[in-house]
Amino acid sequence: MASGTTTWRAATEAALYGPSGFYLRPEGPAGHFRTSVHASPLFAGAVAELLRRVDEALGHPAELAFTDVGAGRGELLTAVLARTAPELGARLRPYAVERAERPSGLDERVTWLGELPEGVDGLLFANEWLDNVPVDVAETDAEGIARQVLVQQDGEELLGEPVTGAEADWLARWWPLDGAPPGSRAEIGLPRDAAWARAVGSLRSG
Structure with missing residues (x-):
């Protein structure tokens, strides 16, 4: 070469993803464009319903993971948590997988990770993520x-x-x-x- x-x-x-890379900038992707996550609360409602169905299919485990891959600034996690019934919310373990720094003010229940959590039971959601894998x-x-x-x-x-x-x-x-x-x-x-x-x-x- x-x-x-x-x-x-x-x-x-x-x-x-490099220094000053697009997805690491403080304003996040939402500062430049909208995806379905940002366009309507109906999307978060649909994901919350999907999460409920996964919980039911798994037999209501003691801990249910919701892993958001390419989580942006936690917008989807925040909206889904707000739409989750208290009984499920008490068992829910939300993970944000993102290479940017954790945003201030994010719900303390959210575990912010740079890598995928391993060996979890629940829903893995990756909205518009694969098209950003170089x-x-x-x-x-x-x-x-x-x-x-x-x-x-x-x-x-x-x-x-x-x-x-x-x-x-x-x-x-x-x-x-x-x-x-x-x-x-x-x-x-x-x-x-x-x-x-x-x-x-x-x-x-x-």
């Missing part, structure tokens, strides 16, 4: 070979080495570029698959 260049994945990681990008060159897209410090892109190994296998299965015209692109979603597997694996039941 040439000096001053990096992979698409590394460049995205720095832009989103991945590499491949592009076909003039010969139709899928190559990694590299990013220079000034933002200019160039093609690197051919995609090989597990990443090439992933492309062949999920986003094949064979026969695609030059300049065709694909996201190599292997890191997202791994992130989702870790998330699902954090649940003992739920």
Whole structure:
């Protein structure tokens, strides 16, 4: 890799989660755009109902986890807690998984974590999270070979080495570029698959 260049994945990681990264800024994502979490209280109501159904399906365990992955500034957790019946609320263990610092004034019942809690029973919720897991990008060159897209410090892109190994296998299965015209692109979603597997694996039941 040439000096001053990096992979698409590394460049995205720095832009989103590095020093002064977008998702670590004090105003949080809600300072720039709205998602379903912010758009209507009906969304939190639906999640609270889902949580109630998970509790029922698990036989009302002594402790029920509600894990919000990519929790922003705790907006969804706050709204769901406000809509949870007292009996369930007494057994609820809410977790916020987020790389930003814990916001001031957040309900003290919320456990703020940088990593997923392990071996819990309950509901894992990941609203618009996987699209923020950085991945590499491949592009076909003039010969139709899928190559990694590299990013220079000034933002200019160039093609690197051919995609090989597990990443090439992933492309062949999920986003094949064979026969695609030059300049065709694909996201190599292997890191997202791994992130989702870790998330699902954090649940003992739920």
